[in-house]
Amino acid sequence: MNQTNTNSNMESNTISPLVKRILIIAGIVIVLAIPIAILISSTPKSNNKKTEKSNTDSLNNLLASLEKAANVNPNAANILALSAAYINAKMPGKAIQPLKKLIKKEPNNANAYNNLGVANIMLKNYTLGIDACKKAISLDTSFQLAKNNLKWGLDEKQKTINIINTLLTTSPDKQDQAFYIQLGLLYMQVGEYNKSIAIWSDGLKKYPSASSIFYNNIGTAQVFNKEYDKAIENFNKALATDPNNQLAKNNIAWAQQEMDDK
Structure with a gap:
């Protein structure tokens, strides 16, 4: 969702538990989601490695069980x-594709849009998350959880805009490589993809030694901007300068998947 997922797809925090904000769903899902919330958010931290391993194993087993159920019967409840499990386990990126496929089959599923909104906001793809929450509310005007998530997304987006405005006061002599990478990332998080591309293109000219990073990031913004062919071209440029850039390889597959799904 990049050298920045928006940070996992990009080259360049932690997200606090969102149990109170997250999801909801039909009764069967609530039954399945609550144990995850308890496991991830309520279990006290322990120095006991055996306890930590046991918790990890329990989570992995639960995820494996839910993944199997969704593969065997990919209905809305599953x-x-x-x-919900991915989100509570702080793996929101894994929730995106299953939810998008569900929405393709059930375009009026407000719960799917709400969960998609939460996942995108966790990934700092604020505009995408806000749009998904708005869609959930349009489908169910009494959906209070989606309204809460919308406010959360809008608040996080505004915080990011404030950081952008502060960065823009940076004097030219202090606009180093990190400045260009960060500013482009922040623009992408608030949905200003063309500005991200422009900033990273400027960074590429100024810091050609970091061309692999900038090409990968430009490509990431282009995927979000639905410019898939251009994105793949830039990912390949990143690989040309750094053949071991696994992130660029992953992003090519991501761009191709987005093209196939459109």
């Missing part, structure tokens, strides 16, 4: 349960 996909929503799986997406």
Whole structure:
């Protein structure tokens, strides 16, 4: 969702538990999601490695069970349960594709849009998350959880805009490589993809030694901007300068998947 997922797809935090904000779903999903919330958010930290391993094993087993159920029978209840589990396990990126496929089949599923909104906001793809929450509310005007998530997304987006405005006061002599990478990332997080591309293109000219990073990031913004062919071209440029850039390889597959799904 990049050298920045928006940070996982990009080259360049932690997200606090979102149990109170996250999801909801039909009764069957609530039953499945609550144990995850307890496991991830309520279990006290322990120095006991055996306890930590046991918790990890329990989570992995639960995820495997939900993944199997969703693969065998990809109905709304199973996909929503799986997406809730991924989100509670702080793996929102894994929730995106199953939810998008569900929405393709059930375009009026407000719960799917709500969960998609939460996952995108966690990934700092604020505009995408806000749009998904708005869609959930349009489908169910009494959906209070989606309204809460919308406010959360809008608040996070505004915080990012404030950081952008502060960065823009940076004097030219202090606009180093990190400045260009960060500013482009922040623009992408608030949905200003063309500005991200422009900033990273400027960074590429100024810091050609970091061309692999900038090409990968430009490509990431282009995927979000639905410029898939251009994105793949830039990912390949990143690989030309750094053949071991696994992130660029992953992003090519991502861009191709987005093209196939459009």
